Amino acid sequence: MKVGIVGCAGRMGRMLVAETAKTEGCEIGGGTDLPGSPFVGKDIALLAGLEECGITVISDPVELFATVDAVIDFTAPAATMKHAAIAARAGKILVIGTTGLSTDQKAELAEFAEKTTIVFAPNMSVGVNLAFALVEKVAAILDKDTADIEIVEMHHKHKVDAPSGTALGLGEAAARGRGVDLETVSVRSRDGFTGARENGSIGFATLRGGDVIGEHTVVFACEGERIEITHKASSREVFAKGAVRAAKWAEGKGPGLYAMRDVLGL
Numbered sequence: 001m002k003v004g005i006v007g008c009a010g011r012m013g014r015m016l017v018a019e020t021a022k023t024e025g026c027e028i029g030g031g032t033d034l035p036g037s038p039f040v041g042k043d044i045a046l047l048a049g050l051e052e053c054g055i056t057v058i059s060d061p062v063e064l065f066a067t068v069d070a071v072i073d074f075t076a077p078a079a080t081m082k083h084a085a086i087a088a089r090a091g092k093i094l095v096i097g098t099t100g101l102s103t104d105q106k107a108e109l110a111e112f113a114e115k116t117t118i119v120f121a122p123n124m125s126v127g128v129n130l131a132f133a134l135v136e137k138v139a140a141i142l143d144k145d146t147a148d149i150e151i152v153e154m155h156h157k158h159k160v161d162a163p164s165g166t167a168l169g170l171g172e173a174a175a176r177g178r179g180v181d182l183e184t185v186s187v188r189s190r191d192g193f194t195g196a197r198e199n200g201s202i203g204f205a206t207l208r209g210g211d212v213i214g215e216h217t218v219v220f221a222c223e224g225e226r227i228e229i230t231h232k233a234s235s236r237e238v239f240a241k242g243a244v245r246a247a248k249w250a251e252g253k254g255p256g257l258y259a260m261r262d263v264l265g266l
Contacts, residue, residue: 002029003247004068006061006083007075009039009047012097012236016072017048019240025248028055029068035059065090070247074239077101081108088112093250095243096120099165103183113257117250121260122165124242128216129260131231132173135218138227139177144200148221149174154207155214162206163188170218171202 003020007013008031020026031044037059045053058064065071065086070093073083080098087094099122101109109120121129139149151174153167163171168182175182180200187203197203213233220227233239242260249263 002068004029004064004071005031009033012074014048015240084112088115093117097124100161119246119258122169125238133266136173136177139174150203150219152205153216163204
């Protein structure tokens with residue numbers, strides 16, 4: 001299977017190139033970077049610290065989609081939506097690890113998925129997706145009037161969106177477990193005289209600093225006991241591994257919007 005990487009010259013893009021190259025059944029099919037980038041025209045394998053492969057970085061994603069079986073996208077929301085439109089027209093697999101998509105963008109993504117295979121997850125790590133499943137299960141078991149849910153996340157100081165896509169994904173998992181809509185029960189910030197905590201709400205706390213790759217904890221605070229489900233990423237490689245695994249899984253699947261829980265059979 002030929003896999004293309006959009007944004008292949010970035011830190012995550014280079015990891016995806018390297019992971020694709022060493023994954024059995026996959027090969028590097030190409031990659032893109034922004035027009036005018038100094039990396040356009042460079043050998044894509046050399047950028048990832050591999051031996052030269054003869055495939056150069058291009059700037060046109062339409063050209064990339066035409067020559068590969070699947071594309072992996074960890075770019076930015078606006079770019080991802082453009083890539084999703086191209087994937088739908090070309091009928092090619094698209095694996096999305098981009099965070100920060102709006103509700104409207106997610107709805108549009110579902111429309112594109114009616115024409116092609118899209119795997120979208122706020123976090124491609126296998127461990128995080130196991131945490132999603134556990135959080136949903138625990139939230140379904142505990143009474144919402146006696147178990148308060150708080151989600152704490154920390155990332156490096158350069159991250160631009162908050163709460164993180166993974167934190168929101170954990171919140172959505174908790175909301176699914178309770179059978180409620182996250183948008184109606186989430187509390188994103190607290191400041192000043194806020195009053196008592198409302199029963200059934202799901203709170204978020206965001207920390208930023210240093211070079212933290214990603215740490216997330218879901219706290220179920222009950223009377224007399226507390227349950228905490230935590231995931232800590234020590235390398236971005238876990239995201240690359242999950243994304244390539246998703247691309248392989250998607251081969252031969254029909255059109256649809258899939259998640260990592262589908263990939264992992266959760």
